[in-house]
Amino acid sequence: MSEPRDGAVLLGRARRFALGLWEHQVGNHQTGDFSRHAPIDSHGPDTEAPYARHGGFYIETWAAAYEKTLDEVFLHAIESVLDGLERARAHEGGMLVGGSKRGGGRRPYDISLAVSLGNSAPQVTPELAAKMQAVASTNDKVFAEVHANSGGADGGSLWSNAYGAGAPAGPANVCMLRYRQVGHDAYRRFVLETAGAPVRQCSSRLSTRRWTSATPSTAFSTKVLARGSKTSRYCVSNDWQERETV
Structure with missing residues (x-):
């Protein structure tokens, strides 16, 4: 039926x-x-x-x-x-x-x-x-x-998928929705800081390891992290610029 x-x-x-x-x-x-x-x-x-x-x-x-x-x-x-x-x-x-x-x-x-x-x-x-x-x-x-004097998500929970926790991308996405509604800069800053947190954490871990030479894997990791940071910041900044032109 x-x-x-x-x-x-x-x-x-x-x-x-x-x-x-x-x-x-x-x-x-x-x-x-x-x-x-x-x-x-x-x-x-x-x-x-x-x-x-x-x-x-x-x-x-x-x-x-x-x-x-x-x-x-x-x-x-x-x-x-x-x-x-x-x-x-x-x-x-x-x-x-x-x-x-x-x-x-x-x-x-x-x-x-x-x-x-x-x-x-x-x-x-x-x-x-x-x-x-x-x-x-x-x-x-x-x-x-x-959040006046703080950044985005706590670096200690960046990769959590536990019940009641989860990755910080979730709260950042919600902040992005609210930013698109009202355009408050506090939300924009939070999203940008959260987007950069995984990159900063991984870059820090890579820099503290001892490498005898720049292996292909480390070079690839660094390139991917840099590209991810650039892309995330472009997306948020582009959204902000579009709001400014409306």
Whole structure:
């Protein structure tokens, strides 16, 4: 049996999904607390792991649903979760939840949340959009303050692929998305520093080894590292120049 292509049918399915996300993923509709984990075979949402990043994904879903349906339940869902995230930041020393409430990490900003808010603000009412942009801007400000005197990713975790960690290219990519939205130089610097970190680390390791002669392998490694550094910096710089000409 072929899938229906009728727009109304597809819109109905999308609305059902977005509504299900609100009703079965968010455990407390008053506080906006949720957990990214919820049973798939029964109703049982939790409130103990309101990751800011996931909250941003939910908000994007509801904003898209509102744009197509104009159902105000989705505005309420956005505002509830957004207020919950802001409450966590304001009442936990400026920290957002980066894991479970009981034992998870805390962080002063979440750029993925800011990206999601920037993506979805044009799809909702002007009043709610202004609130979303204000929250996103707060994350921008804190990010710039935290990284004012620091570089990109920590060199000690450049090659990690562990659960909950991962390579620094991931956070740098998110910063690049936000940079394209707002053009803040703090994001550009972070991306450039992160792009150069593997090159610096590998170059340092190569330079500390004792070679009796310049073997083909070391010459190749040095050439590849130099080319990688040049390419990464060109991509980011070119993106920046394009923004300047718009």
